[in-house]
Amino acid sequence: MRCGVDPPRPHRHRLARKCDTGAERVRGVVAERVWIKSRQGDAGSDGATGEGAWRLDAGGRWTLDAADAATAALDAIQLAKSASAVRFGLAGLEALDTVGACLLMGLADRLTAEGRKVTVLDARPEHAALIDAVRGAGKAAVKIVAPSHHPIIDMIAGIGEDSIAAGKEALDLIGFLGLVTITFARLLLHPSRLRVTSVFYHIQQTGLNALPILGLLSFLIGVVLAFQGADQLKRFGAELYVVNLLGVSVLREIGILMTAIIVAGRSGSAFTAQIGTMKVNQEVDAIGTMGLDPIELLVVPRAIALMVSLPLLAFYADIMGLFGGAVMSYATLNITFGQFILQLHTAVGIGTVMAGLIKAPVFALVIAMVGCYEGLKVSGSAESVGTLTTKSVVEGIFLVIVIDALFSVLFSVLGV
Template identity: 60%
Template structure:
């Protein structure tokens, strides 16, 4: 069986490329190496492709011929075909027509202001579609959760406790360390300003209200979004790449029930508890700094803290935790289920999951602040 070859010779100023043998899948590696520089670096010459010695042609060979013609024409050469059996020419025409139909049209050049408006418009439409898609996913998760609530035996407890450990217990060291340092920084910066007015004791008020109402749960949610939300996306995304999610659907299992609900419920339970832990540790850090820098002992700190805050202050902070937990878990799982069949997609959507989660947490925190101020809490 004669393998496909491509030979070239010059007839005066015309380049003749002779395609011979079988242009099929088996000959493709050899043909690709022969097609690298058929014109030998020359530009804008007449090229004739002789197909009279072509013995056989399959789809792969036709694609290679189409690429050869396209490359020569892109370099400014005038290409013509000569000879060849009618059935082979018909196949070549069909393949070239199919490729031309699938090729995207070249975008028309636009002036700079219109190009900018086009990018802004496309980004806005894409953002709106993402919002609708995420709301649709929220509805799907809600319906699935109601179905599980009606039949509690469907809830998988082992994954629930596993994710509770991952997002709760395992997150406590990093959350505790950062919260302690945040308390130290807030106490130091507040004391540095208040001592100019002889009001050092009010650093306790600043620390208590700031940590319990805003900083504690906000920083905890941001840390959890970067740590656990990205883990949700990476885990589910890897399962998508390995086609494990498709296997679940083939077996009649619901991926939302199996993968999303345990993670969301675990974060819904863990985040308020971690937020309370972060508040206590941040206040402890502020108390240490107040003792070292302002000579306010722990008894004075505790008494002033009781005056400055009450249970409503703690409630205002912790009531946000379940909402933040649902948002972080929803975005993390949603982006994980959007992963396509490549490792690059896992990385891109994991990064997107973290960015979107933190953005939504901050936006919701601002909305809660406005709402609580409006109702006088």
């Protein structure tokens, strides 16, 4: 081959040389620190010869700094329309980054789109790996699969997935209850480790501070029950038995259930929000780093406080509910307070009162466990705090109603 092409000199904006050697012509384009040249007549293994075979060679530093110059060099490349096979040599590359790889592969893709067969040659291993990565990233696309299932099948599948998730959540909650039980047993062996100040603080927050709202709602519930019961019993001339209806319903079910629901919405959500905020601020992690047990420090005091305050709140709600019923009975049926108390003593006994109050510690434990468990699950952001606080309230009320139903069945079987 008798053709000499001088190596491109830097900082020359463009250089074009031609050297006719029979079947071979060479064109070179130099732009700042990058260069690319083309020549005709290199068949290689493509099988194309003569006018159909072309060779491209790129060299220099194909990096972000030379992007404009590289683009200009690529735009200046012209191949004959008869060029069917192009061999793209990269042996002259001194440096290559993702920008240079994108530009070179853009040229290769453009030639391929024009119907030419492009073969990349002589690339260094690191350059070849980068080019493959860039090419793969450029071709990566999200495959959208059209739904092929029936909507009813999808709905059933969704219900199944939600059921499995609920089952896993229940198992995790049971495991958390076991962890709290072990921690509580350890505190029984070492009572000095119990945060008594924290317990009394949470008794005040969950108990004393809940008296106004709980008393008002219980009073109004008693008023409504007495009014509705009296309206129905008047038809049978059994107005006095509204006291029986009120006593049994309030003492066995309404009082404790109303108390548990209010506490779940008020204190359960507060537990989740407080502990969740500590999680977001990494205070719980700091407690563990200091060698303290977050369960012992955060969960057990809240659980003990709620187990103490909820039975007292339930008894208070029973009294306020009966008082509201007595006021309405006097206003609508002229039943005096003395008659009301006498009839109430005849209708209900201590077993009826205890049937309601015995549920209180169980409800308190469930509400505290759910609130603290969801709080410890918080991660990442304030949005997580809000989401899990809502979830805590819903789960707490749901479990309270389910357990109350189980108690009703158990009491019916035992004849209580």
